[in-house]
Amino acid sequence: MEKEIIEHSLHINRRRFLSRLSLGIGSVALGSLLIPDLFKGSAEETATTGLPHFAPRAKRVIYLFQNGAPSQLDLFDYKPLLQKMQGEELPASVRQGQRLTGMTADQLKFPLAGTAFGFNQYGLSRAWLSELLPYTSRVVDELCFVKSMFTEAINHDPALTFFQTGAQQGNRPSIGSWLSYGLGSENKNLPSFCVLLSKGKGNGQGVYSKLWSNGFLDSIYQGVQFSSGENPVLYLNDPESMTRPERRKMIDKIAELNDQSLKEFGDPEISTKIQQYEMAYRMQTVVPEITDMSKEPEDTVKLYGPECLVPGTFAANCLLARKLSESGVRFVQLYHQGWDGHSNLPLEIKGQAMDADQASAALITDLKQRGLLDETLVIWGGEFGRTNYCQGKLSKENYGRDHHPRCFTIWMAGGGVRPGVYGETDDFGYNITKDPVHVHDFQATLLYLMGLDHEKLTFKHQGRRYRLTDVAGKVVNGLIA
Amino acid sequence: MMNDPTVLEASRVLAEKLSLEQTSFADKITKAFRLIVCRRPSGKELKTLEDYYNEQLQEFSQKKLSAQKTLEAGEYTSNKNIDINHTAAIIKVINIIYNLEETITKS
Numbered sequence: 044m045e046k047e048i049i050e051h052s053l054h055i056n057r058r059r060f061l062s063r064l065s066l067g068i069g070s071v072a073l074g075s076l077l078i079p080d081l082f083k084g085s086a087e088e089t090a091t092t093g094l095p096h097f098a099p100r101a102k103r104v105i106y107l108f109q110n111g112a113p114s115q116l117d118l119f120d121y122k123p124l125l126q127k128m129q130g131e132e133l134p135a136s137v138r139q140g141q142r143l144t145g146m147t148a149d150q151l152k153f154p155l156a157g158t159a160f161g162f163n164q165y166g167l168s169r170a171w172l173s174e175l176l177p178y179t180s181r182v183v184d185e186l187c188f189v190k191s192m193f194t195e196a197i198n199h200d201p202a203l204t205f206f207q208t209g210a211q212q213g214n215r216p217s218i219g220s221w222l223s224y225g226l227g228s229e230n231k232n233l234p235s236f237c238v239l240l241s242k243g244k245g246n247g248q249g250v251y252s253k254l255w256s257n258g259f260l261d262s263i264y265q266g267v268q269f270s271s272g273e274n275p276v277l278y279l280n281d282p283e284s285m286t287r288p289e290r291r292k293m294i295d296k297i298a299e300l301n302d303q304s305l306k307e308f309g310d311p312e313i314s315t316k317i318q319q320y321e322m323a324y325r326m327q328t329v330v331p332e333i334t335d336m337s338k339e340p341e342d343t344v345k346l347y348g349p350e351c352l353v354p355g356t357f358a359a360n361c362l363l364a365r366k367l368s369e370s371g372v373r374f375v376q377l378y379h380q381g382w383d384g385h386s387n388l389p390l391e392i393k394g395q396a397m398d399a400d401q402a403s404a405a406l407i408t409d410l411k412q413r414g415l416l417d418e419t420l421v422i423w424g425g426e427f428g429r430t431n432y433c434q435g436k437l438s439k440e441n442y443g444r445d446h447h448p449r450c451f452t453i454w455m456a457g458g459g460v461r462p463g464v465y466g467e468t469d470d471f472g473y474n475i476t477k478d479p480v481h482v483h484d485f486q487a488t489l490l491y492l493m494g495l496d497h498e499k500l501t502f503k504h505q506g507r508r509y510r511l512t513d514v515a516g517k518v519v520n521g522l523i524a
Numbered sequence: 525m526m527n528d529p530t531v532l533e534a535s536r537v538l539a540e541k542l543s544l545e546q547t548s549f550a551d552k553i554t555k556a557f558r559l560i561v562c563r564r565p566s567g568k569e570l571k572t573l574e575d576y577y578n579e580q581l582q583e584f585s586q587k588k589l590s591a592q593k594t595l596e597a598g599e600y601t602s603n604k605n606i607d608i609n610h611t612a613a614i615i616k617v618i619n620i621i622y623n624l625e626e627t628i629t630k631s
């Protein structure tokens with residue numbers, strides 16, 4: 044116990060010295076880089092020195108997460124065999140004892156269900172795309188379709204958490220937190236990790252703040268959720284009685300008092316709070332400008348579709364994501380809910396695709412027009428795939444699909460990605476036959492494109508070093524231009 | 525927290541009540557601090573808040589800031605017998621106390 048007390052007071056002294064030093068230089072960024080070192084108590088190098096590890100291909104990420112898992116078989120992975128074998132039983136040689144969810148495990152039959160939608164080939168890569176994605180089909184030459192994604196989880200919560208944090212349990216930092224920890228912010232007036240939510244009409248699955256949690260990293264790295272209403276950041280505007288200089292004075296007073304308790308207790312979360320108040324103050328001038336859609340030129344509105352003027356829609360969020368990203372937000376995370384097509388899939392996916400197709404393609408076009416696509420990595424995809432067999436009653440027009448972790452399709456674009464089609468699945472659309480990409484491989488590749496070595500971006504917590512890819516993952520060179 | 529209407533209204537109502545009590549300013553602030561943070565303020569904290577109060581009082585008295593507008597927060601019926609400049613300055617002090625790290629964080 045005595046040792047701990049001595050150590051504690053040593054930390055406080057070191058903290059005092061360093062925090063004064065950094066304030067003296069007037070650099071909050073330097074201060075935050077120094078803080079991870081404070082409690083290590085050794086001369087060891089911090090994990091964030093010498094970053095980035097190599098020349099980054101992308102500076103920013105916009106991740107269009109399609110929450111609930113869109114059916115790859117009705118959007119990207121064309122399998123005529125399923126239409127030919129419509130209603131026939133899924134062969135055991137294909138299933139190979141794969142575990143099923145509780146929702147279909149008790150089904151007596153697993154009848155194959157071919158897609159109800161027409162497919163065509165597009166672009167230089169001759170990628171197959173369903174008729175549900177007319178706008179996406181026009182930007183195919185910018186996209187890299189990864190048809191061989193697979194995951195370990197079979198239910199939404201663990202699968203989502205796995206994608207976002209590299210672990211299924213949900214106590215780890217999210218990708219965006221790792222990136223802001225490693226690379227910091229490009230714009231000191233905005234958070235480096237923003238989260239935007241929208242909801243389609245299809246069967247929905249929840250999203251929750253643990254998906255954009257900072258985990259064991261400092262709280263300044265957590266994702267800032269914008270709300271979906273008229274005012275994306277609540278209570279950002281000062282009341283009428285408050286003037287700017289007056290607000291400044293008040294924040295300084297709060298900082299002064301918080302600093303007194305920081306000196307007394309040495310809790311790093313107190314300095315985080317001081318920084319967050321500073322961030323809020325700076326956001327007050329920048330955010331209203333960025334979130335104001337009324338000044339958008341007509342061709343932009345036309346590009347994203349009229350929905351982009353309705354706050355809280357996927358289209359509005361895509362446009363907002365572009366504006367935030369353009370202003371230097373490192374990681375913009377969107378979630379669009381409603382892809383969980385257990386039943387009435389053909390009807391539901393139509394609506395979902397209508398929400399997502401035009402705006403997703405518009406984002407690519409818009410970034411390209413602004414010369415930003417080269418440095419912005421855009422990702423589109425869900426947490427797993429859907430089964431080739433029908434859940435519930437099968438008819439030609441109607442079917443449902445259960446969760447399928449063994450293969451699914453996502454697409455990536457911009458920021459150093461090689462357009463084309465990567466990986467293959469078998470004729471049943473059940474197993475991967477070529478170039479499988481595990482979720483950790485995807486994460487390692489994402490970090491690589493941002494100039495980070497996924498094995499070196501670590502944080503020591505509870506006695507061991509953690510990373511986004513845990514103890515696995517390899518960079519997929521075939522995805523990189 | 526600084527602009528949340530609930531916090532602004534709570535600050536106003538507490539400030540109005542305190543301004544009607546026949547106690548010294550230090551006592552009023554100590555009481556507000558105890559109600560919100562659940563401990564007595566240290567001498568240094570009290571001094572910081574007192575300085576801020578005096579500064580604010582001056583600004584309100586010289587009409588550099590509008591006391592009337594500061595008092596327009598929420599629906600709770602306003603007490604007519606208050607001194608508006610003093611009360612507005614107390615509101616600002618209470619606003620600060622509500623926004624302290626120690627108030628927001630439970631641990």
